[in-house]
Amino acid sequence: MIQTYSLRIMEDIMNRIIAIAIATSASVLAIGQASAQDQPFSGARVGVEGGWSRLGGGDHRGSDGFTYGASLGYDVASGPVRFGPEVKVSDSTQKHCRLHPVGGPTARICQRSDRDLYVGLRLGYVASPQLLVFGLGGYTNARFSDRYRDLTVGPVRNLDVARDIGGFRLGGGAEYAVTSQIYLTGAYQYSGWKHKAWRRHVHQNQVLAGVGYRF
DSSP states (O other): HHHHHHHHHHHHHHHHHHHHHHHOOOOOOOOHHHHHHHSSSSSEEEEEEEEEEESTTTTTOOOOEEEEEEEEEEEEETTEEEEEEEEEEEEEOOOOEOOOOOOOOOOEEEEEEEEEEEEEEEEEEEEEETTEEEEEEEEEEEEEEEEEEESSSSSSSEEEEEEEEEEEEEEEEEEESSSSSSEEEEEEEEEEOOOTTTSSSSSEEEEEEEEEOOO
């Protein structure tokens, strides 16, 4: 009898502990959600983007293309200011082909812009509960490929050369919150690279639009 009574007391205590734990977890979750709502444009985010891109300078004559990629970032809130790291991976359809001045009459060289890896910082200002304006800057490592093709003499001669070159990127844009988690972005980016094989700096202008998700 005493043992049964003790078991009932233990069950009651365990039920109370479970109820308290559930209530505490719900309260913490509600506080976290309220905090996120009080601090828009903060926390981790992922997104995809695409748009127009133009490459020029050096031996690369002006060529237009479509660029596309993904981004990952984290924004820290300090009053109306937002700042944090950002990582981007992108690729491009840019390609420019022309006759090669040294080869034969059928010799051609095609220059293209390939994958691009970017690491930088983003600094923004909350203009309204749904609008963030920002600037960005950082390091970019881009791959540039040259393909030489000559049909003049004997078998086809192909020569592929790829260079991974480090440079810088600056830009700015805006982010619009469709909901507390879904957002749209628009941005302009300028990138520059220099290599000893080029006579001048190579630069790139990009106008991008994207969509993302905040955690």
